[in-house]
Amino acid sequence: MAKKYDLVIVGGGPAGLMAARVAGENGLKTALLERRKTITSTRRVDGGGLSPINEYICGEKLTFNPKVKRIGFPVNGFSVRYDGPYRDMYGFRIFSPSGKMISFGDYEQLKKDPEKNRVGIALNKGALLQGLFKDAQAAGVEIFPDTNVTAVETGENSVKVTGNGKPFEGSFVIAADGINSRLARLMSMNKDRKFIATMVDRVWNMEGIDLPQIVGISFVVTDYGNFFVSRVCREGNYHVGVSTYHPGDDLEGKLNKFVYKDPVYSHWFKGAKKTEEHACVVNLLSPIQEPFKDNVLFVGDSAWLMEISNPFAIICGWKAANAVTLAVLDGKLNKEGIASYLQWWEDKFYVPHGQVEFKPLHLHDYLDAEAIDYLAGLVKEPLISTMNFYKLFSTIGSTYAELFPVIQEERPDVMKKLMDIANEMDEIETKARKAGFPNR
Numbered sequence: 001m002a003k004k005y006d007l008v009i010v011g012g013g014p015a016g017l018m019a020a021r022v023a024g025e026n027g028l029k030t031a032l033l034e035r036r037k038t039i040t041s042t043r044r045v046d047g048g049g050l051s052p053i054n055e056y057i058c059g060e061k062l063t064f065n066p067k068v069k070r071i072g073f074p075v076n077g078f079s080v081r082y083d084g085p086y087r088d089m090y091g092f093r094i095f096s097p098s099g100k101m102i103s104f105g106d107y108e109q110l111k112k113d114p115e116k117n118r119v120g121i122a123l124n125k126g127a128l129l130q131g132l133f134k135d136a137q138a139a140g141v142e143i144f145p146d147t148n149v150t151a152v153e154t155g156e157n158s159v160k161v162t163g164n165g166k167p168f169e170g171s172f173v174i175a176a177d178g179i180n181s182r183l184a185r186l187m188s189m190n191k192d193r194k195f196i197a198t199m200v201d202r203v204w205n206m207e208g209i210d211l212p213q214i215v216g217i218s219f220v221v222t223d224y225g226n227f228f229v230s231r232v233c234r235e236g237n238y239h240v241g242v243s244t245y246h247p248g249d250d251l252e253g254k255l256n257k258f259v260y261k262d263p264v265y266s267h268w269f270k271g272a273k274k275t276e277e278h279a280c281v282v283n284l285l286s287p288i289q290e291p292f293k294d295n296v297l298f299v300g301d302s303a304w305l306m307e308i309s310n311p312f313a314i315i316c317g318w319k320a321a322n323a324v325t326l327a328v329l330d331g332k333l334n335k336e337g338i339a340s341y342l343q344w345w346e347d348k349f350y351v352p353h354g355q356v357e358f359k360p361l362h363l364h365d366y367l368d369a370e371a372i373d374y375l376a377g378l379v380k381e382p383l384i385s386t387m388n389f390y391k392l393f394s395t396i397g398s399t400y401a402e403l404f405p406v407i408q409e410e411r412p413d414v415m416k417k418l419m420d421i422a423n424e425m426d427e428i429e430t431k432a433r434k435a436g437f438p439n440r
């Protein structure tokens with residue numbers, strides 16, 4: 001017979017752990033099921049960027065206070081501990097094949113006052129999860145590591161999930177099982193979602209270098225791939241990665257070429273040692289508009305297109321557990337009980353960002369190196385300092401929209417290629433969908 005809880009949480013990432021902590025602190029009888037043996041273990045390349053800070057996004061403005069080791073969520077009114085190493089991040093940069101740079105923010109100015117000007121920090125995700133885990137434990141949550149949930153059964157005002165053959169029953173279940181959520185699939189939540197592409201990433205951790213050019217996350221566009229180089233919390237270490245929407249691409253070969261042979265960029269990595277490598281494959285599905293069905297509430301990456309990010313997964317966990325708490329206290333064990341979460345999701349996530357069309361486009365497939373260099377060279381002044389990905393795309397879009405008359409005048413051939421890309425967008429999307437494997 002299943003043990004009965006107010007709330008069963010599936011997944012012990014930032015969303016699930018935060019939900020567990022809050023539900024436990026609020027006095028709910030709570031279980032957390034996580035398939036990993038060690039809940040707070042992360043692959044090192046799992047990304048420890050915390051951004052954007054000091055800037056509103058999705059209704060929140062994150063803060064970080066190293067003196068008291070806390071990350072603040074002042075709009076939502078809570079904070080989480082972070083007792084680990086960190087490095088300041090000052091924004092995005094985009095580099096062209098020949099080394100031209102578009103900078104978000106003027107680093108020389110910004111670095112004079114890190115407390116005020118940093119727009120993100122690189123942190124250790126394991127340490128972040130450790131803090132949440134300890135708080136959830138202290139709040140009396142029953143935590144079941146090494147428990148892989150494989151089945152879900154819904155009843156009237158309750159849900160039963162099965163992990164490793166053992167049943168757990170909750171008045172509510174929070175599905176915080178991450179991108180390409182199994183619970184979403186089992187509960188047919190994906191049938192109205194649009195399959196966009198299969199994205200494959202390959203990331204190396206490089207150690208023993210100092211890259212003054214990299215002050216946050218930098219994207220390097222070459223004519224053979226789009227790379228990123230990111231600051232991480234450990235001094236002298238960077239993540240170097242490449243991604244594709246063509247799963248057959250030889251990403252390892254591309255990284256080898258970029259790091260060891262690229263005539264412009266390989267000098268960045270001289271003397272560096274590759275200490276770790278990882279691959280990540282995800283199917284990109286459009287976000288879920290109403291992430292709730294039969295008392296299962298989908299939070300964090302499980303309801304989003306791809307990476308909702310660590311801080312926003314935490315906010316989802318916070319909001320969801322508080323909504324479930326009120327539903328239980330008010331005896332409304334149904335959709336009405338958690339309606340405040342759904343409204344918040346709609347207002348702060350789905351409407352502003354969930355409907356933005358994601359374009360699975362690699363510029364180098366359509367423009368040669370010379371054209372990309374020309375376009376990069378047009379942006380002479382630093383753009384707004386940000387580590388908000390939504391703002392990155394909108395700023396690039398508006399900056400180049402203003403430059404279109406110049407491009408038309410100076411380089412009608414490049415303008416024509418840009419127009420061709422816009423006109424061929426349907427085909428580009430179809431190609432990416434066909435190259436993917438949605439039923440994986």
Ligand SMILES: Cc1cc2nc3c(=O)[nH]c(=O)nc-3n(C[C@H](O)[C@H](O)[C@H](O)COP(=O)(O)OP(=O)(O)OC[C@H]3O[C@@H](n4cnc5c(N)ncnc54)[C@H](O)[C@@H]3O)c2cc1C
Nearest residue numbers: 011013014015035047049149178300301307308309310313
């Ligand atoms: C390579 C990479 C780099 C990234 N870099 C950054 C970054 O720098 N900054 C940032 O903010 N974000 C980054 N992200 C995104 C960030 O990691 C996610 O948005 C965030 O972790 C989402 O949290 P979550 O709790 O919703 O899901 P997850 O963190 O994915 O947690 C889901 C948990 O559920 C567990 N689980 C899954 N299925 C089951 C099951 N059936 N039964 C039991 N347990 C299950 C998983 O083991 C996992 O622990 C990165 C992501 C990737 C892949």
